[in-house]
Amino acid sequence: MTDEEATEFSGRIREALRMVIDPELGYNIVDLGLVYDVAVEDGGVVRIAMTTTTRGCPATDYLKSGSRDAAWSVPAVEFVDVALTYDPPWTPDMMTPDAKQHLGIG
Amino acid sequence: MTGVALSRWTMSYFVAALISLIVAECLMVAGFGYPAAPIEAPETLVLVHIVTIGWLSLLMCGALFQFVPVLIARPLYNNTLPLPTLGCLLAGLFALLLSFLQIAGIVPSHPACFVAAAALLAAGFGLTLFNLGRTLWAARPLPLPARFVVVALLSLGATVVLGIIFTLVLGGIATVPHLLNVTALGLPIHVIAGLGGWLTFSAIGVSYRLLAMFMLAPELEGPTTRAAFYCGTGALGVAILGGFAAVCASGNVIMIVSAGGILGLAGIACYGRDVLHLYRARKRRVIELNSRMAGVALGNLVATLVVSIGLLIAGVFGKHVGVVVFLIAFGWLTNLGLAKLYKIVAFLTWLECYGPVLGKTPTPRVQDLVVENRANKWFVLFTVAVWCAAASLMLGAPLPFRLSAGVMLLATVGIIKQLLRTRRLANVQPTLRLPKGVRPPHLLYCWVQPT
Numbered sequence: 001m002t003d004e005e006a007t008e009f010s011g012r013i014r015e016a017l018r019m020v021i022d023p024e025l026g027y028n029i030v031d032l033g034l035v036y037d038v039a040v041e042d043g044g045v046v047r048i049a050m051t052t053t054t055r056g057c058p059a060t061d062y063l064k065s066g067s068r069d070a071a072w073s074v075p076a077v078e079f080v081d082v083a084l085t086y087d088p089p090w091t092p093d094m095m096t097p098d099a100k101q102h103l104g105i106g
Numbered sequence: 107m108t109g110v111a112l113s114r115w116t117m118s119y120f121v122a123a124l125i126s127l128i129v130a131e132c133l134m135v136a137g138f139g140y141p142a143a144p145i146e147a148p149e150t151l152v153l154v155h156i157v158t159i160g161w162l163s164l165l166m167c168g169a170l171f172q173f174v175p176v177l178i179a180r181p182l183y184n185n186t187l188p189l190p191t192l193g194c195l196l197a198g199l200f201a202l203l204l205s206f207l208q209i210a211g212i213v214p215s216h217p218a219c220f221v222a223a224a225a226l227l228a229a230g231f232g233l234t235l236f237n238l239g240r241t242l243w244a245a246r247p248l249p250l251p252a253r254f255v256v257v258a259l260l261s262l263g264a265t266v267v268l269g270i271i272f273t274l275v276l277g278g279i280a281t282v283p284h285l286l287n288v289t290a291l292g293l294p295i296h297v298i299a300g301l302g303g304w305l306t307f308s309a310i311g312v313s314y315r316l317l318a319m320f321m322l323a324p325e326l327e328g329p330t331t332r333a334a335f336y337c338g339t340g341a342l343g344v345a346i347l348g349g350f351a352a353v354c355a356s357g358n359v360i361m362i363v364s365a366g367g368i369l370g371l372a373g374i375a376c377y378g379r380d381v382l383h384l385y386r387a388r389k390r391r392v393i394e395l396n397s398r399m400a401g402v403a404l405g406n407l408v409a410t411l412v413v414s415i416g417l418l419i420a421g422v423f424g425k426h427v428g429v430v431v432f433l434i435a436f437g438w439l440t441n442l443g444l445a446k447l448y449k450i451v452a453f454l455t456w457l458e459c460y461g462p463v464l465g466k467t468p469t470p471r472v473q474d475l476v477v478e479n480r481a482n483k484w485f486v487l488f489t490v491a492v493w494c495a496a497a498s499l500m501l502g503a504p505l506p507f508r509l510s511a512g513v514m515l516l517a518t519v520g521i522i523k524q525l526l527r528t529r530r531l532a533n534v535q536p537t538l539r540l541p542k543g544v545r546p547p548h549l550l551y552c553w554v555q556p557t
Contacts, residue, residue, distance in 0.1 A: 020464055023456050026471025054319050056179030066465025092322050092389040105389045
């Protein structure tokens with residue numbers, strides 16, 4: 001897979017991940033900055049590194065499985081691995097400007 | 107599930123707690139117990155224990171089964187035990203109320219009731235302590251908010267032990283002179299361990315985390331938070347252990363408890379400062395109703411302390427102690443409890459219904475499950491009614507107290523109606539309400555679906 005193909009494939013997966021919202025903030029996890037990395041490998045293998053707004057959040061497992069299902073909905077995806085990390089811990093500064101504006105975050 | 111799971115029976119605790127609150131408010135409207143009866147009358151004990159065990163303790167137990175795992179990012183030790191625990195607590199409360207009604211001569215006397223009350227409540231609270239204790243023990247070293255809960259659980263243990271002694275002595279089952287002495291002098295310790303240690307310390311510990319979580323504020327573990335913890339723990343230690351020692355040595359219990367109160371004031375001042383910092387440092391400028399009303403509850407706590415100090419200076423604290431207890435139970439703990447319930451019910455309902463389909467289909471936000479404009483007026487009305495009721499108690503005016511209690515009841519029903527709408531997904535847009543794979547939630551428990 002060329003770099004251009006990988007970037008395009010990764011972009012489609014990020015777009016699919018926008019289906020997943022953080023229930024408390026009510027905005028998609030990509031623009032909230034909760035998705036740290038989407039790595040694609042040959043054979044349709046996708047590895048997602050993500051976090052949650054707070055450690056111990058009761059929605060953690062649903063966010064992980066939701067991300068897996070959303071990524072799996074992208075054509076040509078054969079395997080999805082979702083890893084949860086708190087390094088670095090999430091902060092509101094990681095949101096996109098649109099997400100900050102939507103949530104009225106100063 | 108590998109992470110923190112949805113607590114299946116927390117909703118059952120909330121339903122039982124809200125029914126108890128309604129019953130207590132109905133009794134106040136009917137003029138049952140204080141102020142129509144003396145503060146130490148069995149009728150007042152019925153009312154007090156419906157509020158403290160039926161409403162506040164069941165609410166707190168249900169919330170802790172869900173949120174202790176959040177505080178320590180580990181699952182609950184046992185997710186099945188909360189159901190038999192609830193059964194023991196409800197049966198124990200029922201037996202305790204029957205015991206008080208026997209003392210009042212309202213129902214025929216039967217000593218087995220006292221024994222059953224003591225045994226069932228000991229079992230219920232014992233199971234709570236075991237389950238939460240094992241959960242916390244596995245997560246050492248604990249973050250600061252969880253340490254507040256540990257102290258709260260120790261205080262619960264002290265409250266229950268004293269309560270059992272009182273019950274067995276009042277029922278004529280325990281006749282050892284030392285236990286009679288504990289019953290005669292230990293009531294202030296029982297009240298402080300229950301309202302101050304168990305309920306207030308739990309609320310403080312959980313609120314540190316929830317306020318930061320819901321307002322996107324920085325989590326606090328700094329010097330003022332540590333000071334709040336150590337001052338509060340010291341205050342409870344002095345009041346409970348020192349008070350118990352004073353009872354055993356026939357010392358001055360009130361003086362010891364007052365010494366603890368000074369430390370407690372310092373602890374609450376630090377907590378108040380922390381909460382102000384959380385509100386000021388929050389990233390979410392527009393805060394939700396539950397956070398606004400939690401602020402009101404904290405204001406009520408501060409106002410209650412000011413009233414208490416005023417009464418102490420005027421030398422009439424003993425005469426108006428009922429007003430102070432009423433304000434702590436309703437102005438602080440009930441206001442906070444209802445505010446957080448409004449959020450937690452929506453959050454748990456969202457997890458139960460929409461968590462399993464996340465990523466498969468568009469889902470509403472947690473905030474789409476509530477309509478704050480509808481609920482706001484009931485919270486404001488409840489707060490105003492609590493202060494009117496407290497003023498009526500202070501002025502010795504029973505009829506205005508009953509009228510205020512009626513308004514509290516009306517506001518509570520209004521809030522419960524909003525909770526029911528949340529639980530029934532009635533506020534969610536029809537197009538998003540029940541996508542494929544989502545089953546409507548049950549009112550009494552959470553259906554935990556696999557992820």
